Amino acid sequence: MADSGTETPSIAYKVFTFEDERKNARESLCVSIPEVLDPQFGMYVWPCAVVLAQYLWMHREELRGKKMLELSAGVSLPGVVAARCGAVVILSDAADRPACLENCRRSCEANDLSDVPVVGVSWGEISPDLVLLPELDVILGSDVFYDPEDFEDVLVTVFFLLRKNPKAEFWTTYQVRSADWSIEVLLHRWNLSCIEVQLDQFNADTPELAGSNLPGNHSIQMMKITLKTEDAGQKAIHRASP
Numbered sequence: 001m002a003d004s005g006t007e008t009p010s011i012a013y014k015v016f017t018f019e020d021e022r023k024n025a026r027e028s029l030c031v032s033i034p035e036v037l038d039p040q041f042g043m044y045v046w047p048c049a050v051v052l053a054q055y056l057w058m059h060r061e062e063l064r065g066k067k068m069l070e071l072s073a074g075v076s077l078p079g080v081v082a083a084r085c086g087a088v089v090i091l092s093d094a095a096d097r098p099a100c101l102e103n104c105r106r107s108c109e110a111n112d113l114s115d116v117p118v119v120g121v122s123w124g125e126i127s128p129d130l131v132l133l134p135e136l137d138v139i140l141g142s143d144v145f146y147d148p149e150d151f152e153d154v155l156v157t158v159f160f161l162l163r164k165n166p167k168a169e170f171w172t173t174y175q176v177r178s179a180d181w182s183i184e185v186l187l188h189r190w191n192l193s194c195i196e197v198q199l200d201q202f203n204a205d206t207p208e209l210a211g212s213n214l215p216g217n218h219s220i221q222m223m224k225i226t227l228k229t230e231d232a233g234q235k236a237i238h239r240a241s242p
């Protein structure tokens with residue numbers, strides 16, 4: 001459903017505190033995410049976003065300078081955490097959802113991120129904004145597989161971006177809402193590979209994360225999706241040839 005984005009929204013700020021006690025010194029990062037009191041999908045933080053943000057936080061030393069696009073960012077918790085950890089981030093949401101794009105901008109403002117571009121990218125649409133995106137290392141997507149009718153369109157966009165950036169990876173968290181849903185056939189159709197990242201590898205296997213009980217008892221999983229190796233290889237050869 002498209003939104004008009006014309007009404008003044010009622011906003012509440014939710015604070016997430018990511019902590020890491022693996023080293024001698026305790027490190028932490030606090031981000032504040034403005035949520036809109038509205039039943040639409042992209043107006044508040046979803047449990048998957050906290051899990052993906054936790055992954056980014058626990059890998060923060062590898063993020064510095066990485067070029068990242070968050071797809072369907074909504075209120076943008078993962079993208080904001082990545083940017084605060086030194087990644088070069090672009091946020092996006094559906095081009096026909098100005099209120100969601102405004103949420104992305106508001107989240108940046110709330111976290112003193114003045115140089116994060118926000119663009120409209122709609123699943124399955126090869127628009128000028130999508131085509132003109134700069135080079136990327138990582139694409140982020142939290143809770144983008146929530147309606148099976150859209151799964152292929154999401155993967156078409158991911159495939160387009162990975163073909164353009166053959167070494168890039170799509171890091172995505174999803175909530176298991178039905179045991180019948182699977183993207184396996186679609187991954188095969190679009191020549192994509194997938195590995196699962198276990199939540200206990202980044203201390204996300206708990207009902208509470210970053211001071212939030214959003215993950216709760218939801219069954220959340222994380223995947224990294226890449227182009228199938230031979231495709232990545234062909235593209236690399238293609239690029240290297242004169």
Ligand SMILES: C[S@@+](CC[C@H](N)C(=O)[O-])C[C@H]1O[C@@H](n2cnc3c(N)ncnc32)[C@H](O)[C@@H]1O
Nearest residue numbers: 041042045046049072073074094122123142143
């Ligand atoms: C379940 S919410 C997840 C939001 C955010 N990533 C999170 O995890 O908190 C789904 C997101 O998909 C976006 N979305 C819906 N339809 C879309 C489309 N056709 N193209 C791109 N994004 C879309 C919504 O605006 C919303 O931000």
